[in-house]
Amino acid sequence: MNLRESTGIALGAIRANKLRSFLTLLGTIIGVASVISVIAIVQGLNSFVSDKLLNAGSNVFEIDKFGFITSNDAYVEALRRPDITLDDADALRLSVPHAVMVVAGDNRVTRVHYRNKHVDGVQIRGRGPGYDVIDDLTIASGRHLTDTDDTHRELVCIIGPEIADELFPGMDPLDKDIRVGEQTLRVVGITVPKGKMLGQSQDRFVIMPIRTYLKIHNDRESIVIDIKSADQASLPIAVQEARNILRGRRHLAPGRPDNFGLTTADTWMDFYRQLTGGIFVVMIGMAAISLVVGGIVIMNIMLVSVTERTREIGIRKALGARSRDILAQFLVEATTLSLSGGVIGILAGVGLALLVRLATPLPAGVSLSALTLGIVMSSLVGIFFGSYPATRAAKLDPIEALRYE
């Protein structure tokens, strides 16, 4: 009924004492700001990761010895499995009709030298033909590795732009010989930069043909096979075909579990979502705590306000205000307070999200539902924590309230 008046009183009180209001609303502000920014950042992270994880196309899956290991027992069990070999890759290439590409590969990390310079922690990849599609790589200068490089086990490699910059400052790396471990390789190509993912550089690698890689590393390595299906729809068929081929090669009886790992992008996304879901829950829990604290502070300030304005309540009752009018007035005031905190919190949260977007590659964006959530939450805080002071105000006896000094 006197909504405008109650809102006005609350806003006036906020303006009249800015510092006190700010401190009163701090809990709510922090609570709402963290909810908004956490949602924005997690959503940004999700779309970033799914974008990056799926950038080779979500119709790629991976076969390796281990698969997706989440426990130590599973790891110990997987260690006893037979290795994945180039022969497996060749068999799959021949016998999976829905696969358009089968790429064998393996990785390790080592130091790379050029003359007196070196770079540590470089990812050394052995890759079969088709790696440019699976790894999503484009050549900036020079050339890609070829089938012939692979079959002849040529001692050639392509390098990421970061390696190029660090080993060859101011020089053209093409046709230079770099030393990878004990082996000398000739640089035939440099790739286009890909930037960072989750703080990890994606441009810090040396790629050589897989057969060269295996020759250097004694052949006895379990490799990884990436398989690309024609499209998303045929992915499950290709997965099933590949599984059948491998089980056949390993003479697994029906009903026995796979003794190899088979991972799709979905597996990673599921795991990732679980992970961020956990972070999400923890952060929302923390936000909830600050909202509760904020609510208690608002309740406290409203109790003070009810006491200070006992006489006003008496006057209003004498003039015909019913208990529910007084209740409504103080509820509206408490809600206006918490909602102001909510609005400031939303602004802060949006600001934080924008900052994250500017400072990092995460596309942190504030969704309408997050804004609505912020508004609804802060209103609920006001209504919930305002109801006790408002009830106290509504229950005041008009005669005693009028007499209050």
Added chain:
Amino acid sequence: MLIEIRDLHRVYQVGTEEVHALNGVDLDIEQNEYVAIMGPSGSGKSTLMNLLGCLDTPTGGSYRLKGQEIAKMSDDQLARIRNQEIGFVFQTFNLLARADALHNVELPLVYAGIKHEERRKRARETLELVGLGDRMKHKPNELSGGQRQRVAIARALVNRPSIILADEPTGNLDTATGEDIMAAFRRIWNQGNTVILVTHEPDIARHANRVVRMRDGKIESDTVNEEVVQADASS
């Protein structure tokens, strides 16, 4: 009959003791009377005023206002009666400090559920009636004591109540201003309103046409104020 009070009792429980603030009061007040209720402190006049103003309900007896029994009403019904039938004027003015004169006068209309435009218009008219047409936007602390009490009178009048109930309305004012306010009450009465004045000052009580004296929770005397009535008759 506007007010019919029969054998009214109000008992307060103070600790284990029962205090009989009102102990069998009978009182009739007609439309457009001007009554002063007098008595020393502890006589029960404040209790009677609270009951007359529907701020409180009796523990025994009957109070009919325009034929409606007040004693059995719920809090919400009492609030409605206060809003529609009673106009309070207090010793300490009891204006809302943060609101300007106009808004203070509007307040009863807010609780009566009257629309904003109509409220504004009626509050403005009533303030002009008490001579404060040029003070509408002033806050109480920007007004003198007399002006504040006139705002309070305007607030009491704005809902066109059946009773104007004034509790020591000049208690916080100097004598000259007090006389002004009493003259204002006289005008209000002249316009057909019923005025009930609660006071312990004989100087104030003598403005009324009828004086009810209280003692120990009972009516001690109920007399016509000959002086005033004669003066009125001769004028």
